[in-house]
Each structure stands twice: as structure tokens, then as C-alpha cells.
Amino acid sequence: MYTVRNVTEDLYWVGVNDHKTSLFENIFPIPEGVSYNSYLLLDEKTALFDTVDWQFAQEFVKNIEYTLDGRDLDYLVIHHMEPDHAGTIEEICYRYPNVKIVSSEQGFEIMNQLGYTKQDEHEQIIVKEGDTLSFGKHTNAFVEAPMVHWPEVLISLDLTDGVLFSADAFGTFGALDGKLFADELDFDRDYLDYMRKYYSNIVGKYGPFVQDVLKKAADLPIKYICSLHGPVWREDLGYIIGKYDTWSRYEPEEEGVMIAYASMYGHTEYTAQALASELCRRGMTKVILHDVSTTDVADLISDTFKYSHLVLASVTYNLGIYPKMKDFIHDLEALNVQNRTVGIIENGTWACTVGDKMEDYVNENLKLVDVLGDRVTVNTSLSVANKNDMESLAEAILESMAKNRELKAKLSK
Ligand code: FEO
Numbered sequence: 001m002y003t004v005r006n007v008t009e010d011l012y013w014v015g016v017n018d019h020k021t022s023l024f025e026n027i028f029p030i031p032e033g034v035s036y037n038s039y040l041l042l043d044e045k046t047a048l049f050d051t052v053d054w055q056f057a058q059e060f061v062k063n064i065e066y067t068l069d070g071r072d073l074d075y076l077v078i079h080h081m082e083p084d085h086a087g088t089i090e091e092i093c094y095r096y097p098n099v100k101i102v103s104s105e106q107g108f109e110i111m112n113q114l115g116y117t118k119q120d121e122h123e124q125i126i127v128k129e130g131d132t133l134s135f136g137k138h139t140n141a142f143v144e145a146p147m148v149h150w151p152e153v154l155i156s157l158d159l160t161d162g163v164l165f166s167a168d169a170f171g172t173f174g175a176l177d178g179k180l181f182a183d184e185l186d187f188d189r190d191y192l193d194y195m196r197k198y199y200s201n202i203v204g205k206y207g208p209f210v211q212d213v214l215k216k217a218a219d220l221p222i223k224y225i226c227s228l229h230g231p232v233w234r235e236d237l238g239y240i241i242g243k244y245d246t247w248s249r250y251e252p253e254e255e256g257v258m259i260a261y262a263s264m265y266g267h268t269e270y271t272a273q274a275l276a277s278e279l280c281r282r283g284m285t286k287v288i289l290h291d292v293s294t295t296d297v298a299d300l301i302s303d304t305f306k307y308s309h310l311v312l313a314s315v316t317y318n319l320g321i322y323p324k325m326k327d328f329i330h331d332l333e334a335l336n337v338q339n340r341t342v343g344i345i346e347n348g349t350w351a352c353t354v355g356d357k358m359e360d361y362v363n364e365n366l367k368l369v370d371v372l373g374d375r376v377t378v379n380t381s382l383s384v385a386n387k388n389d390m391e392s393l394a395e396a397i398l399e400s401m402a403k404n405r406e407l408k409a410k411l412s413k
Helices: 054-068 089-095 105-113 192-218 237-248 267-281 297-306 323-334 354-365 384-411
Strands: 011-013 016-018 034-036 039-042 046-049 075-077 100-103 124-126 132-134 139-144 154-158 163-165 224-226 254-262 287-291 307-317 341-347 376-378
Touching (some): 016 054, 100 105, 105 124, 192 297, 254 267, 267 287, 267 307, 267 341, 267 376, 287 297, 297 307, 297 323, 307 323, 307 384, 341 354, 376 384
Parallel strands (some): 046 075, 075 100, 100 124, 307 341
Antiparallel strands (some): 011 039, 016 034, 039 046, 132 139, 139 154
16 A cells, blocks of 8 residues: 555565656756655664655655554664755654654764754764664664765665665666566666666765775675665665676776767767767767757766767867866766776867867866877868878777777786
């Protein structure tokens, strides 16, 4: 009944699906929706793990009341204080006056910063790395996970059933709409792109912190991963942990080329198309084109995390980089993108400066990025004069792919 689902015999998903918010964090378009996951444990004591966004309080409370079936709520455990999960803390405090609240020290500080006051009428239990809390048959061990993706974040492991409450880690955009487990979905077809978009834009900057958490998690007997967004994992955990490992090391997921172009009247776009054709002609068909003016920067970032090679193709604008392209490459820096090979296509009718400016920006601000020397310079529109340079750029991309493959093979020996 209601939208509640069992995760294990004693643990229930009591979260909600959001199809109302158009911009997550008021910046990322989510036409696919998103779930805010909350979990309720019925043991000798009852414990609610995290809450949901305030706008869904009514259905959230219904799910909790239905699942508690007349029992009181003993504990509210807050792993992460961002309002998409913590927005309903005060509502829970009002409805369950005996509930004890469990969080990190900084978690309680952020509750105050958000202007919450009701929690001050409740017993507060501060937990830190290595602390445990028993609910009866189930005991949770807490692990600190700073900057995944706020500083106060905790994750915890139910030592009895091996359930990892992973906060935002392993989360994804995409509402669940009745489904709960990743093995109930066609994850690769329907959710992998959403998950990469979520990871790269929300957590992408903090790769080293994610690596720290993965190292801590490697020693834990995990059987379920319960994130605050998206499906619960109970099969093939290595698959999803592997994706996080790849992304947080800034390793490309696939050999392929993303061409991001900034075009005013179509000439730079046509040049980008010509490079795509040249690559495909030579057998590299994993090529994707994005117009930076019409593609949300979150999707540009997501595909940058996916592919090994990035080509920046831009018209010169006000003697510099076209503004939408500038936004994109600034975001590459902000999200710590690294370990990629970059090609440059520039266009200008007079004073074509954009290629140098993009190359300088990339060299000065992105780590471990190799800018190919084989640049294509277009004087207003693509012409036969560009043929050799275009072929050279396509060849340089393929050569660098071959070199990367060779290096990978050597390292794996
Ligand atoms: Fe889903 Fe960092 O909140």
C-alpha cells in the first residue's frame, strides 16, 4: 500500500518521486525526475534514515505513518543535511516528539544555519567515524564521507544485513516510479546517462574524496547500497562501484570523441560535422556532436566524463571565446575535469584568436590534458584549404587513441 517498498525484511523505502522540480539545485534540468530516498527500520527501536524535500512532506509522512502502523519513531538519522533530504526534519520533530536525532557535529550546525529550531527540543546524538548505534537486532556503524558532496556527510553500514546508507554517493537523477532495485530496471539503457550526469555535475569536482570513501568501503561487508537518490543496489555491486571508481579517477569510460561546437551562422557547425565525417570515414564512429548554445552545460559535462577525446570548435567572438563555449570550459575547470585529449577548431573572419585562447585556458587550468598540435583554422567558412589540416586532426586523434590503448595494455601487464 501507499508507495512503500521493502528493501529487506526490516527495512522499508518510504521516499518520494519528484516530477515537479524542473531544475535540480535550481540549475540542472531534470525532465527525467528524481527520487528522494528515505528508509525506515522497524527493529526493537524504529529508525528513519534521512527525510525528503519539503514540498513532498505530505506523502512522505503518509508513508511513514503507514509503515510504523501505530508505533512511535525512536530515531531520525541524518546522513546529509542538504535540503533535498533534510527539508522535512522539523515536520518529523513535530509529529514524533520523542524522536532522538542522530547526525554529525557539522550536520547539527547546518540544521541551525538553515534556520531549523525544532530539533533543539529533542535529544541530539552526535556521531563520528567509528561510532556505532544499536536499534536492537540491527547496529549501524558510521563512517565520515566529507565532500561527497558536502562536508558534514556521513555514511553508515547496518552490520546485521550489510546495508550501506551511502548518502548522495551512487545516486542518480531519474524518478523510480514504483521500481526500487537496480535489477528491476534496464539500468544501462534508462539510467546510466542520468547517473553520469548526476555524478559528474554534483560530485565530479570531489574525485579524490570519492576515492577515499571507496577505499573505506572496500573493507566493508556490503550487500545492499541504499543511496539518497535512485535505485537500491543488491546485485552486481561491483558494476556500480566500478563506475564510481572510473569517474572519480577522471578516467574516460569509453574511447570516443565529443565535439562541442559554438557556431553563429552554421559555418563552425559544418566544420564540426566535417571532422565527425572524417573520423567516421576512418573507422572511429563513436563520435557525438553538441551545440554549446542549445545543449545544457550539465549534458556537456556528462559526455566529457564519458569520452576520452574532446574537440572544442568555436567561432571568435569579441576577439575571444564565444560566451557559451567559455561557460563550458570554465565548468570543465570547476568540475576538475582532467586526463583527456583535446583537439581545437577555430573560426574567425578577422583576427581569429579563439584557438589560442581556448588552448591557453585548457593548458593553464585543466590537469593532465593533452592538447593536440594539429589545429584546424577556418577563415569564415570551411574550404578546400582546410582539407589537410582536417585530415591531420582526425589522424592525430586516432593516433593518440592508439597510444592510450598501448599504454593501458602495458600498465595492465
Ligand atoms: Fe541529494 Fe547533496 O543532496
